Amino acid sequence: xxxxxxxxxxxxxxxxxxxxxxxxxxxxxxxxxxxxxxxxxxxxxxxxxxxxxxxxxxxxxxxxxxxxxxxxxxxxxxxxxxxxxxxxxxxxxxxxxxxxxxxxxxxxxxxxxxxxxxxxxxxxxxxxxxxxxxxxxxxxxxxxxxxxxxxxxxxxxxxxxxxxxxxxxxxxxxxxxxxxxxxxxxxxxxxxxxxxxxxxxxxxxxxxxxxxxxxxxxxxxxxxxxxxxxxxxxxxxxxxxxxxxxxxxxxxxxxxxxxxxxxxxxxxxxxxxxxxxxxxxxxxxxxxxxxxxxxxxxxxxxxxxxxxxxxxxxxxxxxxxxxxxxxxxxxxxxxxxxxxxxxxxxxxxxxxxxxxxxxxxxxxxxxxxxxxxxxxxxxxxxxxxxxxxxxxxxxxxxxxxxxxxxxxxxxxxxxxxxxxxxxxxxxxxxxxxxxxxxxxxxxxxxxxxxxxxxxxx
Amino acid sequence: xxxxxxxxxxxxxxxxxxxxxxxxxxxxxxxxxxxxxxxxxxxxxxxxxxxxxxxxxxxxxxxxxxxxxxxxxxxxxxxxxxxxxxxxxxxxxxxxxxxxxxxxxxxxxxxxxxxxxxxxxxxxxxxxxxxxxxxxxxxxxxxxxxxxxxxxxxxxxxxxxxxxxxxxxxxxxxxxxxxxxxxxxxxxxxxxxxxxxxxxxxxxxxxxxxxxxxxxxxxxxxxxxxxxxxxxxxxxxxxxxxxxxxxxxxxxxxxxxxxxxxxxxxxxxxxxxxxxxxxxxxxxxxxxxxxxxxxxxxxxxxxxxxxxxxxxxxxxxxxxxxxxxxxxxxxxxxxxxxxxxxxxxxxxxxxxxxxxxxxxxxxxxxxxxxxxxxxxxxxxxxxxxxxxxxxxxxxxxxxxxxxxxxxxxxx
Numbered sequence: 016x017x018x019x020x021x022x023x024x025x026x027x028x029x030x031x032x033x034x035x036x037x038x039x040x041x042x043x044x045x046x047x048x049x050x051x052x053x054x055x056x057x058x059x060x061x062x063x064x065x066x067x068x069x070x071x072x073x074x075x076x077x078x079x080x081x082x083x084x085x086x087x088x089x090x091x092x093x094x095x096x097x098x099x100x101x102x103x104x105x106x107x108x109x110x111x112x113x114x115x116x117x118x119x120x121x122x123x124x125x126x127x128x129x130x131x132x133x134x135x136x137x138x139x140x141x142x143x144x145x146x147x148x149x150x151x152x153x154x155x156x157x158x159x160x161x162x163x164x165x166x167x168x169x170x171x172x173x174x175x176x177x178x179x180x181x182x183x184x185x186x187x188x189x190x191x192x193x194x195x196x197x198x199x200x201x202x203x204x205x206x207x208x209x210x211x212x213x214x215x216x217x218x219x220x221x222x223x224x225x226x227x228x229x230x231x232x233x234x235x236x237x238x239x240x241x242x243x244x245x246x247x248x249x250x251x252x253x254x255x256x257x258x259x260x261x262x263x264x265x266x267x268x269x270x271x272x273x274x275x276x277x278x279x280x281x282x283x284x285x286x287x288x289x290x291x292x293x294x295x296x297x298x299x300x301x302x303x304x305x306x307x308x309x310x311x312x313x314x315x316x317x318x319x320x321x322x323x324x325x326x327x328x329x330x331x332x333x334x335x336x337x338x339x340x341x342x343x344x345x346x347x348x349x350x351x352x353x354x355x356x357x358x359x360x361x362x363x364x365x366x367x368x369x370x371x372x373x374x375x376x377x378x379x380x381x382x383x384x385x386x387x388x389x390x391x392x393x394x395x396x397x398x399x400x401x402x403x404x405x406x407x408x409x410x411x412x413x414x415x416x417x418x419x420x421x422x423x424x425x426x427x428x429x430x431x432x433x434x435x436x437x438x439x440x441x442x443x444x445x446x447x448x449x450x451x452x453x454x455x456x457x458x459x460x461x462x463x464x465x466x467x468x469x470x471x472x
Numbered sequence: 473x474x475x476x477x478x479x480x481x482x483x484x485x486x487x488x489x490x491x492x493x494x495x496x497x498x499x500x501x502x503x504x505x506x507x508x509x510x511x512x513x514x515x516x517x518x519x520x521x522x523x524x525x526x527x528x529x530x531x532x533x534x535x536x537x538x539x540x541x542x543x544x545x546x547x548x549x550x551x552x553x554x555x556x557x558x559x560x561x562x563x564x565x566x567x568x569x570x571x572x573x574x575x576x577x578x579x580x581x582x583x584x585x586x587x588x589x590x591x592x593x594x595x596x597x598x599x600x601x602x603x604x605x606x607x608x609x610x611x612x613x614x615x616x617x618x619x620x621x622x623x624x625x626x627x628x629x630x631x632x633x634x635x636x637x638x639x640x641x642x643x644x645x646x647x648x649x650x651x652x653x654x655x656x657x658x659x660x661x662x663x664x665x666x667x668x669x670x671x672x673x674x675x676x677x678x679x680x681x682x683x684x685x686x687x688x689x690x691x692x693x694x695x696x697x698x699x700x701x702x703x704x705x706x707x708x709x710x711x712x713x714x715x716x717x718x719x720x721x722x723x724x725x726x727x728x729x730x731x732x733x734x735x736x737x738x739x740x741x742x743x744x745x746x747x748x749x750x751x752x753x754x755x756x757x758x759x760x761x762x763x764x765x766x767x768x769x770x771x772x773x774x775x776x777x778x779x780x781x782x783x784x785x786x787x788x789x790x791x792x793x794x795x796x797x798x799x800x801x802x803x804x805x806x807x808x809x810x811x812x813x814x815x816x817x818x819x820x821x822x823x824x825x826x827x828x829x830x831x832x833x834x835x836x837x838x839x840x841x842x843x844x845x846x847x848x849x850x851x852x853x854x855x856x857x858x859x860x861x862x863x864x865x866x867x868x869x870x871x872x873x874x875x876x877x878x879x880x881x882x883x
Contacts (some may be wrong), residue, residue: 022644023639269749274749276744277679310525333679336662338680340677344677
């Protein structure tokens with residue numbers, strides 16, 4: 016056999032770069048990002064952009080509340096528009112954080128330590144953005160508790176428990192609670208480090224309160240480890256359950272294109288896919304702005320790209336099964352739905368979706384594209400767009416030509432659909448950059464453990 | 473190191489010989505019963521045969537799938553059972569020979585769509601005829617086995633190559649083949665599940681069906697590997713590699729498969745039940761009446777609830793005896809699950825107009841046990857004879873050396 020075919024195995028690079036040799040260097044580097052007066056210019060630029068976009072929400076929401084959901088592009092066959100698309104998109108993005116912090120912890124994957132904090136923050140902010148939409152689409156959010164939460168009342172009116180929309184309320188609120196608690200518990204030891212390091216009196220008080228009296232005693236650490244493991248165990252089913260329930264919103268209906276049994280695992284894979292694309296979209300610029308090459312190196316990019324490729328292939332499997340069974344079922348409606356998707360008025364969107372979600376990410380089979388920051392970022396943008404389009408295709412193409420041809424119509428988003436969606440992107444950006452500025456974005460105490468295992472070798 | 477492992481592996485041969493012979497005796501007895509059944513209960517024979525075939529092919533296929541996931545994902549657990557999985561993957565040729573009776577003798581007995589006079593009067597079957605026809609079915613099954621065979625061949629060949637050289641290119645090749653291999657594997661096994669099982673009721677369809685079948689194969693393979701790994705963990709040369717931690721890991725993988733099986737099966741039921749469409753719900757109606765429902769309830773209990781409750785606790789998971797019972801139980805429940813998928817398809821009340829979906833009631837034939845035991849005996853005997861062919865620890869894998877070093881450091 017030729018020499019070229021004998022490429023040797025290439026071991027992965029260590030999780031921690033060569034620049035970090037001691038606890039002090041790690042602590043100073045990471046806490047220095049927060050405890051400094053020299054905020055990088057790039058931070059201000061990104062924050063300003065986010066703040067500007069946030070005004071979409073500031074303007075759009077009051078007008079929506081004043082005027083009602085009629086300002087959106089909803090019409091009779093397409094009763095679900097951008098609100099549900101954006102909801103699913105944001106919820107999906109959140110899943111990467113949970114996968115990284117819970118599942119990878121249980122699988123003892125050490126490379127997760129430098130990205131889990133930021134990914135968990137991303138999860139919480141994404142869920143907050145997602146929650147805007149179901150609340151807003153009720154038209155009168157101040158009554159949402161009354162409609163959605165089951166509590167007995169004098170009229171004996173209960174929510175419809177057979178509706179997956181009610182399951183959503185439970186799934187998403189559980190998700191937010193557990194993610195928030197998990198994130199905060201992980202932060203407690205780091206808040207204590209910040210409390211001890213900051214010279215600013217106000218900072219000392221605030222970090223002091225947040226650290227809940229943490230002194231780092233052995234018994235604290237023992238309880239902390241136990242709590243982390245329990246929360247990881249609690250979060251793991253949430254990775255599957257939340258997006259499965261979201262997929263039930265569609266799948267338990269009998270609309271062709273919504274009603275198919277592959278939806279739960281396929282939605283979960285899509286969520287992880289979109290989530291990792293968003294983590295990389297955030298972490299690649301962060302690494303450049305703050306010089307985090309020692310913490311987020313080739314190994315992290317490579318592994319995250321591999322997770323993305325794997326989940327992307329599961330999504331492709333879902334598309335393939337939908338196509339195959341639409342034909343195999345011999346059902347007129349299933350067949351028409353697929354024909355309409357591929358050759359109907361939205362066919363350009365469908366093929367662009369295939370390009371974004373399936374064709375372009377095939378580059379990730381090649382190591383070069385997995386480890387080159389520029390190319391990886393480029394592929395991630397396709398996935399971010401593609402996953403939004405996927406939900407658009409599922410929602411709109413299935414509804415706009417329903418069972419009764421006389422009611423067929425096209426869906427056209429209005430400026431208010433766009434304003435409110437862009438507004439949530441602003442909200443997300445602002446929250447994320449506030450997090451970067453106020454909280455150590457890499458887990459100090461967990462990254463220190465990498466140094467221990469390095470020393471032993 | 474190499475020499476001592478070689479000697480210790482050879483020293484295990486008498487032990488493995490005993491297991492191989494016992495399995496062979498059981499297998500031969502089962503096969504004799506099978507042959508008797510072929511002549512005495514011809515109508516039932518292929519139904520039970522399909523059950524045994526779709527059940528036992530889970531071992532070679534599960535082994536191939538897990539091996540590829542190991543090569544792509546790494547992980548300490550897999551090095552301890554890698555040679556076991558490789559031996560499992562080398563039982564594939566036997567399953568290929570066992571597929572021939574279905575293809576060339578039993579297709580007409582099993583599959584309604586092979587009856588051209590039925591197809592001619594059925595619009596749905598006419599629509600599916602380009603896919604569901606005899607020659608394409610045979611070609612597809614050959615194609616699946618070709619794909620699986622090629623994957624198994626290279627996974628074994630390069631692993632053996634790595635034993636003999638300290639250069640690391642065979643490991644790199646194993647990694648290279650496994651990524652695309654997993655994609656091919658999922659597609660072919662899904663299609664195979666549609667062909668062999670879903671098309672028993674050719675009007676019915678479900679997009680998650682292949683996933684459920686693949687997860688079931690995984691569960692069966694983990695259970696089987698646990699049962700083989702446990703006695704080997706007390707004997708050289710694997711005693712230091714299959715530690716209590718590794719055995720617990722195997723339990724964790726069983727738990728993952730139990731949960732995934734419940735998740736996918738429940739999703740399928742919930743989605744189909746809630747829409748209640750005539751073309752889909754009929755499959756469940758057949759299986760939830762006439763006594764079949766008790767098997768369904770039994771699976772909720774013994775394919776999910778009971779093993780879940782035991783496996784979720786790490787204290788229980790460390791009890792090897794308990795876990796071996798669980799593994800045996802879960803492997804048996806895999807058989808019951810496939811029985812619940814296959815057997816009711818043949819108990820439909822004959823209808824004068826249109827397709828029928830009510831069941832005449834539960835049936836259990838002695839062949840439903842005899843053929844799985846026969847094929848299983850032969851297959852397990854082949855497994856042990858393959859296991860003897862190589863030293864029990866794969867050598868020179870650079871990933872293994874790294875992990876072993878870090879293991880030592882952490883005690």
